[in-house]
Amino acid sequence: MLSTFQEFSKQYKDITEKQLIEYVSRLHSPAVLKEAMAYSLNAGGKRIRPLLIYAVLSSFGKDPAAGIPAACAIEMIHTYSLIHDDLPSMDDDDLRRGKPTNHKVYGEANAILAGDALLTHSFQLIAEAGHPSVTPEMKLELISQMSKASGAEGMVGGQIADLEGENKELSLTELEYIHEHKTGKILAFSVLAGAVLSGAGEIERKHLERFSFHLGLAFQIQDDILDIEGSEEKIGKPVGSDLDNHKSTYPSLLTLQGAKKKLSEHIGAAHEELRNAGFESGLLHDITDMIGNRDH
């Protein structure tokens, strides 16, 4: 089972990365813009969001390839958000996954514009998706939901709340608002995109929605734990930065032990939703374990 997951994961990670570069190389645009876009798309990462789309499609017995444009679209949005978050006026980070951040290499103006271009292109990918099983209505639902998940009511709203909460003692409710929006909504959209493309029914969607909610929080709690216990080499950025920045985190609000307990509860609840969803979801159970146990 685990080996099936690893093969599946490797296969679709490769397909996604190749396709992302193909999309950018096709553009008729100034060279520096294409380079800056490709630089951050190439920076690696686990490609968890694309993997979620493919895994949902596969769980419904559909062709995972139907999810390639949407998977690349989400990865472009995720990448743009990292580029903009790293800017001097935001988190002012010099390193991302062990490499200099986009603005450190290309300058601030090009970094902002590379982010803008990635965000803009993501919608085109979905609008032009060519797989025969993808209907116009599916594409429009994906575009509408992707905009909600990544815009003012989703990721951008979460980033604003995160910046507002800096150097402030947050309540657990405020912290969860930030994470549910800043990272949760896009993870949830990835799962939803797989469900839309699979033609999932209302009940299956409900279970998947609650599954994503728990998965998203688990993801973020693990992120906070890794900032304390992780290895700088594996994470690709300095550990302990949250503490240095006096940032409210799950461990700071709940103690490290309490955060680990909460992580394990959300992982358990995510598995539970999958078990009740009534379809074959081995790959989604595996992704859940991967998120619970990840070390970078």
Place this chain on the structure above:
Amino acid sequence: MLSTFQEFSKQYKDITEKQLIEYVSRLHSPAVLKEAMAYSLNAGGKRIRPLLIYAVLSSFGKDPAAGIPAACAIEMIHTYSLIHDDLPSMDDDDLRRGKPTNHKVYGEANAILAGDALLTHSFQLIAEAGHPSVTPEMKLELISQMSKASGAEGMVGGQIADLEGENKELSLTELEYIHEHKTGKILAFSVLAGAVLSGAGEIERKHLERFSFHLGLAFQIQDDILDIEGSEEKIGKPVGSDLDNHKSTYPSLLTLQGAKKKLSEHIGAAHEELRNAGFESGLLHDITDMIGNRDH
């Protein structure tokens, strides 16, 4: 005729501005984000892009109201581009239409994120457009074309080329590349959006495409002329800034007289395309004259 145009223009400018604010006020987002988005959407301007959509629809005898979501989408994209262009790392402008620029009021991080949110929301507006005459296929074509016009192959590409060309003597070809992409593609998309929503045929589209090409260049040449001859009060920013910044412009490459001649040629060619297009286009002729004669 002129009074019809002025009434039409006033009516749909008001509708657009009201609708833009309505879209933002509906968002469930942190207050400062909504304020920053509304601030720049409210900053006035001629709303030429929305007007082009409505005028094309009206020329085909269609209900201009079918274009409201697309018109608001384009105005959001135009507004986001102004917010990002004004940033310290780009043009570093303190004033826009006589008001402090977005980052001067809300800070750089919020300004970047307000721009990101406007761009993201624009695609949702088109995906969720409710007018009964708008089909899913039309929406997908609009989304695909809007992404092309505003992204790496359009406006963002033009802005990159503009930044690269700063403090450099440009050829007329390089200058036209910048303008065709930075401002021309979005103006052309506005016309195309009206054509798509009107169900225009291939030949009509061809004429409208050439019409937009000339209109876009005329618009930019007039912009350059106004930077020399305009009134600071009417433009809402200091005149002479291109000269101070050693920026290549039509007057700097062609002399002021030569630029005026070129403006008048493009205005003439735009009218000519409309006359040959074979449909009733009084409003489009009026917009063309407005662009040729504008003083701000």
